[in-house]
Amino acid sequence: MKVLLRNPRREIDVEGGRSVDRLLDDLGLSREAHLVIRNGTLVPGDARLDDGDTIEVRPVISGGAC
Amino acid sequence: MTAVASKCRVCKGPAVIDLPRHNAKFCAEHLQQLCRRQMAKAIEDFDMLSIDDRILVAVSGGKDSLAVWDMLIEAGYHADGLYIGLGIGEYSTDSGGYVQRFADERGLHLQTIDLRNEYGYDVPTASKATGRVPCSACGLSKRRLFDKAALDGDYDVVVTGHNLDDEAAVLFGNTLRWDIDYLARQMPVLPAGNGFPKKVKPLIRLTEREMAAWCLVRGIDYVVEECPIAAGNRHLSYKESLNAVEATSPGAKASFYLGFLERMAPLLAGRSAAAAGELNDCERCGSPTTTEICAFCRLVEKSSEHEPVPVEMLLTRGGKVRRR
Numbered sequence: 001m002k003v004l005l006r007n008p009r010r011e012i013d014v015e016g017g018r019s020v021d022r023l024l025d026d027l028g029l030s031r032e033a034h035l036v037i038r039n040g041t042l043v044p045g046d047a048r049l050d051d052g053d054t055i056e057v058r059p060v061i062s063g064g065a066c
Numbered sequence: 067m068t069a070v071a072s073k074c075r076v077c078k079g080p081a082v083i084d085l086p087r088h089n090a091k092f093c094a095e096h097l098q099q100l101c102r103r104q105m106a107k108a109i110e111d112f113d114m115l116s117i118d119d120r121i122l123v124a125v126s127g128g129k130d131s132l133a134v135w136d137m138l139i140e141a142g143y144h145a146d147g148l149y150i151g152l153g154i155g156e157y158s159t160d161s162g163g164y165v166q167r168f169a170d171e172r173g174l175h176l177q178t179i180d181l182r183n184e185y186g187y188d189v190p191t192a193s194k195a196t197g198r199v200p201c202s203a204c205g206l207s208k209r210r211l212f213d214k215a216a217l218d219g220d221y222d223v224v225v226t227g228h229n230l231d232d233e234a235a236v237l238f239g240n241t242l243r244w245d246i247d248y249l250a251r252q253m254p255v256l257p258a259g260n261g262f263p264k265k266v267k268p269l270i271r272l273t274e275r276e277m278a279a280w281c282l283v284r285g286i287d288y289v290v291e292e293c294p295i296a297a298g299n300r301h302l303s304y305k306e307s308l309n310a311v312e313a314t315s316p317g318a319k320a321s322f323y324l325g326f327l328e329r330m331a332p333l334l335a336g337r338s339a340a341a342a343g344e345l346n347d348c349e350r351c352g353s354p355t356t357t358e359i360c361a362f363c364r365l366v367e368k369s370s371e372h373e374p375v376p377v378e379m380l381l382t383r384g385g386k387v388r389r390r
C-alpha cells in the first residue's frame with residue numbers, strides 16, 4: 001500500500017495486512033503524535049490497513065507555539 | 067477487504083479515533099461533541115469569554131488556530147481573524163493561503179498584516195539583525211501586533227490556539243528551570259490592563275491530536291508542513307518527551323498542566339502581580355514597556371535597516387535552523 005509521510009513530504013510502499021498502531025510502531029512513530037487517514041477517512045489504532053489502501057500518516061505536533 | 071474496526075463509546079457507530087486519555091474511541095460526531103464540551107468547560111472555568119464579546123482570533127494557517135476560530139463561530143461567538151505574514155519564504159505564502167480560503171469559504175472577516183510591507187522586515191531578517199533566535203523574533207512581533215490590532219480595532223479579547231500540548235511543554239520547560247516568574251504568568255487568561263488587551267486560550271483542555279482530528283472531520287484544510295525555522299527547537303523536544311510519558315501513562319499531560327492550574331498556580335498568584343513591575347509608555351509607539359524604547363520598536367529599527375535575509379540562510383544543509 002502507498003503511505004504518504006510528511007515533514008518532509010514523501011511516499012513509501014509498505015506491505016498491507018497490519019493495523020494502524022502496528023504501522024506506526026513499524027515506522028518508529030509516536031501514536032500520540034500522529035493520525036492515520038485511510039482512503040481519505042480518519043481511522044483508529046486498531047483499524048486494519050490492506051494492500052490497495054492509500055494511507056496518509058499525518059504528524060500533529062507543531063513547534064510554532066513558542 | 068477493509069474491515070470495520072472498533073466502535074464509538076457513545077453511539078456504537080464506527081470509530082474514527084481512539085483517545086487513550088479518555089480510555090475511549092469516538093466517531094466523528096462524538097469526537098466533535100467532546101471537543102465542544104472541553105472548550106466550553108475551559109471558557110467557563112476561567113471566565114474567558116462572554117457571548118457578546120468582540121473577539122480577535124490570532125490565526126496562523128495551522129490546525130489549532132483555524133480549529134478554535136471554527137469552534138468559536140460554531141458556538142455563536144462573534145470572532146474575526148488576524149493573520150500576520152511573517153516572511154518565512156514559501157511556508158508563509160502557503161499559510162496565508164490556507165487562512166484566506168478558510169475565511170472566504172465561511173464569509174468571515176480576516177485582517178492581514180504583512181511584516182515586510184508594513185514594517186520593512188521579516189522574521190529571518192529580524193533574527194539575523196538582532197541576534198535573537200528566530201522563534202523569539204517571531205513571538206515578539208506577533209505578540210506586539212496582536213495587542214495593537216486588538217486595541218486599535220476595539221476588540222474585547224484576543225484568542226490564541228494554544229492547546230494542552232503547547233501549555234504542558236511550556237510548563238515543562240519553566241519547571242526544568244524553576245523559573246518562578248514565568249510559572250506565575252503561565253495562565254490561560256491574561257486580563258486586560260496596563261495597555262494590554264485581554265488574552266485567552268480556549269483550547270487548553272484539548273490535545274494537538276484532537277485538534278488535528280477536529281480539522282479532518284470538519285473538512286478544514288490547514289498547513290500540515292512544519293515551520294522550517296521551528297524544526298528542532300526546544301519546545302518540540304519537550305513535546306516529544308511528554309508524549310513519551312503519555313504513551314505509558316495516558317492522561318499524564320492533562321494531569322501535569324491542569325493540575326498545575328488547579329493546585330500550584332494559586333500559590334504563585336501574588337508572585338505574578340509582583341513580577342509585573344512598573345511599566346511606562348514607549349517613547350516611540352506608546353506601548354507599555356519597562357525600558358524607554360520597547361523591544362518591538364528596537365527590533366523594527368534594527369531589522370528594517372538590514373538587508374533582507376532569505377529563510378534558507380538560517381538553515382543548515384540538513385534543513386535545521388542554525389542556533390547560536
